[in-house]
Amino acid sequence: MRYPIAVILTGMLLLLPAALYPQARGGSDNSMALIPAGNFLPLYSGNTRADVGAFLIDRLPVTNADFSRFVADNPQWSKKAVKRIFADEAYLRHWNDDGSFPPEIAGSAVVNVSWFAAQKYCECQGKRLPTTAEWERAAGAGKTMEDGSKEPGFYSLILDLISKPTPARLPEAGTTLKNYFGVWDMHGVIWEWTYDFNSALSTGESRGNSSLDNALFCGGGSLQSGDIGNYAAFLRYAMRSSLKASNVTKSLGFRCVKDAPAGKK
Amino acid sequence: MRKHRLPAFFLFLTLIISASFFVSCQRTDSGKDTARIGREYNVTEIKGEERAVLTEPPFVPPPITRDYATKVIVELEILEEEMEIADGVDYVFWTFGGTVPGSFIRIREGDYVEFHLKNHPDNKLPHNIDLHAVTGQGGGAEATYVAPGYEAVFNFTALNPGLFVYHCATAPVGMHIANGMYGLILVEPKEGLPKVDKEYYVMQGDFYTEGGYGESGLQAFDMNKAIREQPDYVVFNGRVGALTGEDALKARAGETVRLFVGNGGPNLVSSFHVIGEVFDNVYMEGGSVKNHDIQTTLIPAGGSAITEFKVEIPGNFILVDHSIFRAFNKGALGILAVDGDENKLIYSGKSEPGIYQPSAEAARTRKKKKTAEASEMSPEQQLALGEKLFQVNCVACHLADGKGVEGVFPPVANSDYIAKNPEKAIDAVVNGLTGELTVNGIKYNSVMPRQALTDAETAAVLNFVYKNLNKSDTQVTTEQVKKIRK
Numbered sequence: 001m002r003y004p005i006a007v008i009l010t011g012m013l014l015l016l017p018a019a020l021y022p023q024a025r026g027g028s029d030n031s032m033a034l035i036p037a038g039n040f041l042p043l044y045s046g047n048t049r050a051d052v053g054a055f056l057i058d059r060l061p062v063t064n065a066d067f068s069r070f071v072a073d074n075p076q077w078s079k080k081a082v083k084r085i086f087a088d089e090a091y092l093r094h095w096n097d098d099g100s101f102p103p104e105i106a107g108s109a110v111v112n113v114s115w116f117a118a119q120k121y122c123e124c125q126g127k128r129l130p131t132t133a134e135w136e137r138a139a140g141a142g143k144t145m146e147d148g149s150k151e152p153g154f155y156s157l158i159l160d161l162i163s164k165p166t167p168a169r170l171p172e173a174g175t176t177l178k179n180y181f182g183v184w185d186m187h188g189v190i191w192e193w194t195y196d197f198n199s200a201l202s203t204g205e206s207r208g209n210s211s212l213d214n215a216l217f218c219g220g221g222s223l224q225s226g227d228i229g230n231y232a233a234f235l236r237y238a239m240r241s242s243l244k245a246s247n248v249t250k251s252l253g254f255r256c257v258k259d260a261p262a263g264k265k
Numbered sequence: 266m267r268k269h270r271l272p273a274f275f276l277f278l279t280l281i282i283s284a285s286f287f288v289s290c291q292r293t294d295s296g297k298d299t300a301r302i303g304r305e306y307n308v309t310e311i312k313g314e315e316r317a318v319l320t321e322p323p324f325v326p327p328p329i330t331r332d333y334a335t336k337v338i339v340e341l342e343i344l345e346e347e348m349e350i351a352d353g354v355d356y357v358f359w360t361f362g363g364t365v366p367g368s369f370i371r372i373r374e375g376d377y378v379e380f381h382l383k384n385h386p387d388n389k390l391p392h393n394i395d396l397h398a399v400t401g402q403g404g405g406a407e408a409t410y411v412a413p414g415y416e417a418v419f420n421f422t423a424l425n426p427g428l429f430v431y432h433c434a435t436a437p438v439g440m441h442i443a444n445g446m447y448g449l450i451l452v453e454p455k456e457g458l459p460k461v462d463k464e465y466y467v468m469q470g471d472f473y474t475e476g477g478y479g480e481s482g483l484q485a486f487d488m489n490k491a492i493r494e495q496p497d498y499v500v501f502n503g504r505v506g507a508l509t510g511e512d513a514l515k516a517r518a519g520e521t522v523r524l525f526v527g528n529g530g531p532n533l534v535s536s537f538h539v540i541g542e543v544f545d546n547v548y549m550e551g552g553s554v555k556n557h558d559i560q561t562t563l564i565p566a567g568g569s570a571i572t573e574f575k576v577e578i579p580g581n582f583i584l585v586d587h588s589i590f591r592a593f594n595k596g597a598l599g600i601l602a603v604d605g606d607e608n609k610l611i612y613s614g615k616s617e618p619g620i621y622q623p624s625a626e627a628a629r630t631r632k633k634k635k636t637a638e639a640s641e642m643s644p645e646q647q648l649a650l651g652e653k654l655f656q657v658n659c660v661a662c663h664l665a666d667g668k669g670v671e672g673v674f675p676p677v678a679n680s681d682y683i684a685k686n687p688e689k690a691i692d693a694v695v696n697g698l699t700g701e702l703t704v705n706g707i708k709y710n711s712v713m714p715r716q717a718l719t720d721a722e723t724a725a726v727l728n729f730v731y732k733n734l735n736k737s738d739t740q741v742t743t744e745q746v747k748k749i750r751k
Binding site for chain 1: 345346347357386387388389390391410411412413414415435436437440444475485486487488489
């Protein structure tokens with residue numbers, strides 16, 4: 001029963017001029033993009049598409065400048081004061097001890113932040129971290145098509161981007177890849193925290209497929225996945241499952257989402 | 266009483282015999298030992314602690330001289346880095362220890378290993394390690410799954426001796442291996458390996474790049490080629506030319522050499538061969554059984570072999586994957602450079618150089634009466650014959666499309682050499698062609714043998730070449746051919 005709605009909505013989307021849609025309706029500012037209700041193919045679920053309700057997502061990842069404002073307002077999240085259980089030692093390692101950082105990275109995505117810090121940041125903005133399903137739904141869009149898997153060359157493009165080492169200086173947010181929904185930098189610049197980052201996978205052994213929860217195994221994935229060609233997704237799921245909530249890495253940042261306002265579906 | 270004593274005595278005897286058999290198994294005769302299922306281990310035997318010496322390929326840590334098991338601490342660092350896969354061609358390798366293959370690890374049977382896997386903070390991806398020498402879940406993969414900037418530790422006892430592959434097993438596993446995440450760990454048998462003069466570490470791998478072989482610049486991993494198992498590169502030690510020139514393996518005539526050879530895959534099986542040598546011993550698949558007098562040994566993806574031989578005479582001995590197009594077109598080629606004194610009895614070298622050209626007469630006799638005279642054929646028949654002859658006589662060098670191989674075999678399709686001068690074309694076919702010539706601006710210097718074709722056949726094949734491969738109306742006649750034939 002849920003499919004007809006999705007199909008109708010998808011049909012409507014296709015009819016709307018790209019210039020009109022999708023524009024963010026997250027209050028007055030244009031910093032968020034509306035991802036309409038729809039579905040996507042999770043890596044681990046065979047061929048069953050998962051439904052995702054409408055939501056708003058930050059067009060850009062949270063930048064160093066953004067995060068420094070948050071730290072200024074919430075000094076308990078400063079590099080010095082943060083509790084060790086909420087963030088490992090390398091928290092904000094690329095910043096100076098006094099909380100400053102090189103001005104040229106102000107507009108780049110903030111990295112070396114833990115899940116706890118990311119979640120708190122979003123909460124303070126009246127937002128939250130995206131669920132993995134929401135993130136994957138937004139990131140599944142190609143440059144010109146809602147379903148990137150149907151866009152020629154899209155998988156190999158994002159795999160190329162992801163395979164490259166993290167550059168010494170991350171590019172300015174909003175300068176790499178803009179997708180169909182008008183969301184920037186979903187692939188190849190940084191990994192991003194999701195709210196339920198560690199729920200999809202429960203093991204580092206990526207090839208087992210004989211245990212009870214094998215649908216959750218990433219590389220059971222090679223047998224379980226509905227889309228074995230989506231290597232970039234394998235890499236993302238593998239990355240998420242290697243993390244603990246206090247972990248920070250040089251290539252891991254985040255962005256926030258919130259529920260779509262009533263009437264937006 | 267007698268009735269009871271005799272069985273007891275035999276039982277006692279049996280015990281003694283079986284006990285002594287057991288001891289001899291452990292101590293000396295590994296040949297018999299291999300028949301047993303299950304391996305001995307003894308934690309109380311473990312004495313002391315040491316840090317493993319790791320080496321970059323093609324070097325191998327020194328042989329183990331201990332006659333007891335110890336606790337060995339291994340620290341391996343994962344680095345993702347851009348390096349050359351061929352001259353002018355860059356690739357982002359994921360490595361164990363900064364090299365492809367990864368650092369060589371050498372321990373002894375029964376050792377208790379504390380393994381530290383460190384994922385460098387600059388890396389982008391999580392990784393882990395599956396060591397085929399480990400008995401346990403995932404070969405350590407589950408225990409070592411680690412995000413960038415973190416370290417994982419696990420312990421294992423090396424139960425089985427042998428030469429084992431290790432590799433990354435993080436999803437997508439194939440991609441991690443395809444990017445270079447493999448290496449070798451040697452578990453020396455308790456009795457050690459026989460002493461040799463030189464030991465080297467060689468490991469094959471196949472690589473899949475978006476551009477074809479040799480296409481310069483930074484080349485990305487091509488997932489589709491990997492899935493189709495069609496590599497652009499098949500190389501030893503991570504790079505075209507890793508074992509050539511300055512970097513060739515070296516030995517002196519009369520020395521004994523042991524090669525620890527692995528195959529990381531991800532896809533291809535290697536037909537490992539050293540041109541100009543016979544392996545005196547091969548520990549097949551890296552295990553305990555030795556085979557002798559072997560020319561080519563098969564190394565599975567994710568498997569290994571130990572080869573031993575004595576280099577008797579000086580020369581360049583070429584390591585290849587004898588699936589030979591990989592050697593000459595994809596890079597699977599290395600050199601063992603041996604210097605020292607010659608031994609003419611074993612190998613004389615070239616005694617008398619020369620070019621062999623069978624006489625035209627003999628060639629014609631063999632082919633006699635096969636073809637009708639050109640004059641009796643319609644142009645269509647002649648063209649069809651020419652095409653057939655081209656397939657049989659020409660494509661081996663000039664290739665099916667006639668484009669040849671640049672710098673080696675000149676093109677006959679759209680060729681200025683042929684277009685300008687039918688006489689020269691005829692001359693090449695009937696009399697052969699040796700020495701330098703320029704075709705389409707590129708110099709060639711090789712030998713084309715005279716072709717065993719009749720005058721009519723020569724005319725037919727050349728007319729096919731002119732019409733179909735050069736879009737030219739030039740007509741070669743039997744008479745012209747006859748005139749030019751020497």
